[in-house]
Amino acid sequence: MLEFAGYEMPISYQGVVAEHLAVRNHCGLFDVSHMGEIFLSGKHAEENLQVLTCNDVSKLENGQCQYSILLNERGYPVDDIIVYKIDKENFFLCVNAANVKKDFDWISKHLQKKVQLENQSDAMGMIALQGPKSLELLKSTGEPFPNLKRFHWAECTLNSIPVKLSKTGYTGELGFEFYVPSSQTLALWEWLMQTGKNFGLVPVGLGARDTLRLEMGYALYGHELSSTIDPIAAGLEWVIAWNKKYFIGKEALLEHKAATYLRGVTGMIMEEPGIPREAMELYIDHKVIGKVLSGTQSPVLKKGIASVIVEKEFIKNLTVDVFVDIRGKMKKASLHNFPLISKS
Amino acid sequence: MNYPEGLKYTNEHEWVKLEGNVATVGITDYAQDQLGDIVYLELPEMNKQYEQGETFGVVESTKSVSDLYMPITGKVTAINEPLIDAPEKINEDPYGEAWMIKIELSKLSQLETLLNANEYQNQVSNS
Numbered sequence: 001m002l003e004f005a006g007y008e009m010p011i012s013y014q015g016v017v018a019e020h021l022a023v024r025n026h027c028g029l030f031d032v033s034h035m036g037e038i039f040l041s042g043k044h045a046e047e048n049l050q051v052l053t054c055n056d057v058s059k060l061e062n063g064q065c066q067y068s069i070l071l072n073e074r075g076y077p078v079d080d081i082i083v084y085k086i087d088k089e090n091f092f093l094c095v096n097a098a099n100v101k102k103d104f105d106w107i108s109k110h111l112q113k114k115v116q117l118e119n120q121s122d123a124m125g126m127i128a129l130q131g132p133k134s135l136e137l138l139k140s141t142g143e144p145f146p147n148l149k150r151f152h153w154a155e156c157t158l159n160s161i162p163v164k165l166s167k168t169g170y171t172g173e174l175g176f177e178f179y180v181p182s183s184q185t186l187a188l189w190e191w192l193m194q195t196g197k198n199f200g201l202v203p204v205g206l207g208a209r210d211t212l213r214l215e216m217g218y219a220l221y222g223h224e225l226s227s228t229i230d231p232i233a234a235g236l237e238w239v240i241a242w243n244k245k246y247f248i249g250k251e252a253l254l255e256h257k258a259a260t261y262l263r264g265v266t267g268m269i270m271e272e273p274g275i276p277r278e279a280m281e282l283y284i285d286h287k288v289i290g291k292v293l294s295g296t297q298s299p300v301l302k303k304g305i306a307s308v309i310v311e312k313e314f315i316k317n318l319t320v321d322v323f324v325d326i327r328g329k330m331k332k333a334s335l336h337n338f339p340l341i342s343k344s
Numbered sequence: 345m346n347y348p349e350g351l352k353y354t355n356e357h358e359w360v361k362l363e364g365n366v367a368t369v370g371i372t373d374y375a376q377d378q379l380g381d382i383v384y385l386e387l388p389e390m391n392k393q394y395e396q397g398e399t400f401g402v403v404e405s406t407k408s409v410s411d412l413y414m415p416i417t418g419k420v421t422a423i424n425e426p427l428i429d430a431p432e433k434i435n436e437d438p439y440g441e442a443w444m445i446k447i448e449l450s451k452l453s454q455l456e457t458l459l460n461a462n463e464y465q466n467q468v469s470n471s
Binding site: 011012015016017018207211273274275277296297299302304327 | 380381383384402404405406407409428432435
């Protein structure tokens, strides 16, 4: 168990590798109740979000959601979030656990027009069901739930529990996330675990949550996206709605972009045994060209993998061999685009 | 948790099996359990000489890195090569298939500094 953002979190239940492979091959269940939920309501809700977030909220239909980033005036992320549209005047944001208070204060301070702001993080639990069997599992319950496209969500009732069912996830697999009243999180967990027996469902801890997202190259705030890595360097320019007239951080980001980027984030796979870890340096011809942001052993590839930040010229040409300084020994690795595993 | 009688143990969670003046070394059941899935192992070169307490290798799980400490001064006379390609065996069979190195002892008196099964178990349960 690990204390994280005030929650006692399991790193693993039966082992990171087994849990990871269960999600890739069947399905796994994650208790992600530590994630925060902040609600905005009122007739200026959308207007405010257009200023606060860099993606385009006006593109959302009711029941749709989008990945987005809260930026500061210097163009660096305050947090990466998911914006859920309930209707024109009601939205909620799913935010990182460690950033709930920071985000809430940031939003409060930067509201342009009056809106009702509510931190529901303690009142809401969250469970993620991820893996190729997750849809089949949900169908097998016999409970009615809407047919959802990716990044869509809906209110429904499962086993008499009211949930916000969202077709999203952090693993790269087919899957769902359930927002549920805290008092009923355990009941939903137990019901899903029970139903999931026939589908090989296993509980999955934080350890595999990290290895799963890293194989896909999904950013983790504080690593691939941080107070020194802006969304462009992070490879997340697709999240930036340049066509919006204004959002906090836009001017700074435009300046960063004009200054031509010196560094960018990409993937790396070890060509020799060894596990790259955060802050280890990358070399070409005895010259430092970057460093590791997150690193682990990929349970699928059975090789060390990492997200790395390197000088831009190496992102354009990923064919070069690099060497990672692993505790004083130079180990060969190759640079890759994400995802690092092939997904059918 | 398993702490076989007849083995010697260190505070750093290595076990030692003595046969004449040759000691076989690995890590304990407790150590593998604490580390979680072990995915990488680095072992020393043959014939290398180490002092007691020196680092002779590294084990890594998906989440963490740990040094392996020489339980006793001596020379490396065998390494378990197949284990490097199958480090998960350390989780499965820490006292058997997952032995790591054999060392030829030069200071037999150091054996007294090691713990017996009972002492090690007490030390682990107090930590």
